[in-house]
Amino acid sequence: MSDYDQSLWLNTCREHVESAPLTSDLSVDLAVIGGGYTGCSAALTAARAGATVCVLEAQEIGHGGSGRNVGLVNAGLWVRPADICAHLGDADGTRLIEILAAAPSEVFSVIQTHGIECEPMRKGTLHCAHSGSGLADLKIRHAQLRQAGAPVELLSSDKTYQRTGSATFRGALFDPRAGTIQPMAYVRGLARAAAATGARVHTHSPVMTMRHVDGQWLLETPQATVRAKSVIQATNAYHRNLPDTAPAYVPVSYFQFTTAPLSDNLRASILPGTEGCWDTGLIMTSFRMDHDGRFILGAMGNLEHAGSAAHTGWIKRKLSELYPQLADQPLQQGWHGRIAMTSDHIPKITRIGPDAVSIHGYSGRGIGPGTVFGRMAAESLLAGDPALLPVPAVAEHTERWTRLRHAYFETGAALTHLIKAR
Template sequence: MKEACLWHETSPELPLRLSSLETELTSDVAIIGGGITGLSTAIHLAESGVSVSLIESHDIPNGGSGRNVGLVNAGLWIPPDDIVDILGAEKGERATRILGGAPAEVFSLIDRYQIQCHATRTGTLHLAHNAKGELDLTRRFAQLESRGAPVEIIEDERCYQAVGTRRIRRALLDRRAGTVNPAAYTRGLARAALSLGVKIYTNTPATGVTRPQHDWVVTTPKGRIKASKVVMATNAYTNDDWNQVKQHFFPGYYFQVASSPLSDRLANEILPGKQGAWDTRMVLSSIRRDADGRLILGSLGQGQGRPEAYIRGWADRIQHHYFPQLGKVNWECTWSGRIAFTPEHTLRIWELAPGLLSVTGYNGRGITTGTIVGKGFAHYITHNDDSLLPLPIENHRPVQAKAARSFGYEAGFTLYHTGQCMRVLV
């Protein structure tokens, strides 16, 4: 089993050949970060005639934008009533409404720029793994349905036909959602941005952002960009201490394991509608297939650097639990990505200084949230109006005890997975 990201290797959108920045530029807006947020911002700005220069410290994609599960999910991780409890009624309902429409924004970009990313639009399935999970799904369903979301509870034989396992008897189908190859989606966004005149430079890390006079200056090892506005779109992959985004999240990880392509007969028994799925476990397991019929399992935690026996043992345990009909599965590759968590489980959007915009804390919902935040940033920059953003631009206090939070999460994930491998947990 090799350590490599499946999405990069199977992307229909080919890698872009881009150079690093080795000169001085002037643009209306400079964007730091070539993931989904940065590229969506660039596209929506360029569509409005704004000149944009974007830098990425590695290739595109590098971080979570190309390494996630590929679920085009609606809403935040937590249910709507919990969002209202945390944020208040006005902001909570705003976030639920705008992010509820985020999958449609993703699919609109895919259609507009003919992005080849194996997109499916048949929804996602949230799977109740036990009686408590069934109650949780019933609660989520009632909250979403009351807000007009096209959701449905499927049960028993219909649930078996939709998922392919007898272990699940109830699931929540959200018809707004779907799946993509996330690396292909990100590469397609970059291609679209280039076609609109956006200047993109890879292998170009930002080394600082200053404002010596009226404009901002983004410095790089061999160049710099002068711009009236700067968007910091580095999210979970913010590493530099000078970048204040780093103060507003604590990092977590997510690992995935992909099988070799299954036979058509076996593959089509599992999620025949091609939905992506995840369960209600305390430490969830995600399940989906790719365009070639591979089974892809994932869960919270760091897989990189783990012994292969640990990763393989976990994957075997989950596969045998849910899909024993597959028999022995050959696991082809594994990879991990980083998540930006916040204590309140919601994103943070702020303007550190006039014209310096920042965002972080997608908490595992990067494809849709990054896309919609990019559109909202562009509207704010061009109209001085933040109403298209899922939350208003406001000040936030830095996250406290970041290292302890990350350690606690990772230790808990590891303990849980060990329990699964030892058959103490199911």
Template sequence: MATTPETHGLWARTAPDAPPAPALSGGRSADVAIVGAGYAGLSAALHLAQAGASVVVLEAAEIGHGGAGRNVGLINGGMWVMPDEIGRLLGSHGERCLEILGQAPLLVRALVERHGIACELRKDGTLHLAAGEAGLAELRERHGQWTARGAPVALLSRAETARRTGTPAYEGALFDPRAGTLQPLAYARGLARAAIAAGALLHAGSPVVGAERQGAGWKLRTPSGSVAAGWVLAAGDAYSTGPWRIARDEQIHLPYFNFATAPLPAGIRETILPGGEGCWDTRQILSSFRMDAAGRLVFGSVGALRNTGRAVHRAWAVRSLRRLFPQLRDIRFESGWYGSIGMTADAVPRFHRFGPRAVGFSGYNGRGIAPGTAFGKVLAQLVLGEIGEAELPLPVTEPQAQPFRAVKEAYYEAGAQIAHLAAARF
């Protein structure tokens, strides 16, 4: 299970190499064992190691192999659900959750800068784009709810949105200056390098296949070794396998693809996103676009690039880009890739206690870069005794497998193809 340009597209082509992380061999012990080297696991490892804890990270495949190496790279503040809805769903944890989510992009920026992580960080904000009047009404509502909490978001006019994006296709936009973009796999690899420098041990190619209680802690097994640890942090999220696969099974996998153009010629490049914001729209089958550091336009939407989906989504992407940016005459994609966004039933993440001293967050609903980093830090604080469960951003809940999960996932995959096939005819 290598992380290659075939599986992880542009990000595997342009990320700096991963730090060495040999497979676990034989027995080890540590204060904390972390399952999964995505943002949450790596951020927890970094913060724990910095505080002096001994940490072993076990990664089934390679660093950033899950969502961390496949996503769009939008560093968002907040979630899909409206701020008021988060408050309503999470009760006493709601405002704390919103506070952490709002600050999370700043935490990402601080970590990137403090550890010198080369990940194409842009601090130019994001634009949530209004598709039609209904989209604009949604953004007005979001704007009101965020500004009531002191967030520095701004609602942009149609003309200003057209100026910033380079297309007149949207009614307006919600600009979030706290947000930005980065190269997601490079960020994961950089976090891993920082965690190792702080003293954490990382083992890739080391899937956790078994877990049992041992004294007050746990013993985790991989095919070629074991780790005895006082605490276990389960950070496999939507890609979870092994003992805590339930974290995956309680989410619906929404496939999402991205295509990246070749670097655009300078004359065209400056007509699209001249300010460097990352964008996505309010449609139910949404689209997103952003530039990478070399001026490649990365364009994505819901769907899996496999079987018939490969051709359907590619054709739709070409037509959509031509409509949005007619100046892109000859559209050629250098890379195409896709991954699974884990969606919970109410679109809010989860915190689970899988047993004594075995916990984890999951279910970021397509918003994992900043929240995953922030929640990883929260896990470290919990293990270190700096906070208790009452101060967590989420309540403790029991994992519950989603009924008819496979059927729903097949429905979304087919539905995205039908929608893109139909849209391609116009």
């Protein structure tokens, strides 16, 4: 049974977009498959440019990872800048680093421009060193990010304690460019803004088949067909149907639990600057506060997996370890989502046919990159210029041993949570 309905983000979302299943045939310039950050950003961009566009979402807007994630608006990817250049080459790598460095500014600008009620807090993020090796990694990241022009700061353990209120970390990397949002509200706000600008948004309209005929795309949904000049497939880790264009990735689950709103006294002692945080652990832990003072704690793991008991047992112990003053705080029902992880942790754009691309693989960094990749993909297709894409499109992307690697991550998370923080 899905825990989607238990999500804090779903139940506190103040944004709404009018939508309904597609019931009559439609002809558009751009069809977007998937109603997450990438798809909704692409639709908003195309509609603002005067193109006709429709979004076809199999469930509800934000039903996938866009509505289930931590809500950290980061300036970059999971990997270090040098690794990005090593995989893409210096020119393409440096360009992507620069594009994503500006991603938080773009996200917060879109929020302001369209009045999206998503609790935006641009107070930065803290990447916290959970061990000596974690601190060594942060020192390398700090040096590379500074060389790339990022205004990041490496904090001592004492300063990290002052910023987090937790004595468990060796140090932290502070990035003032970043921040936090209510992720479900942001994606639904993007969809609402796209619809207000002229885009057609259709939920519960899964694309069953897609084929290119006589210079145009035919997308069949259960009740109607869309004819489109161009297509963006933005299904990421929630792809369904369309086996010929299925993205290749390793599915990684991530869960979160939340407290009720904390008292003013407790709130004052925990993350007084309201930064969003995650640690350097291989089985990563994240923590943050929301606008109403709820403390949200998350980690890798699937709450519907056999290891869910280990995850739920760990979460309370971890809460007490980070903040002993929260030991008696009850945790509300948790929820989880799927991440599309690639081997190099760099998003992929694949050509799936004439004037059609598929975008996936944010590896847990979907908010900023998804917003930017969606916009730039729409601009590229409308202009007929592949050079406008944020990374070069490839004919095919493959991943090996995806099931085995998925099992490795889930088993590792379950074992870690069974043993750690006891």
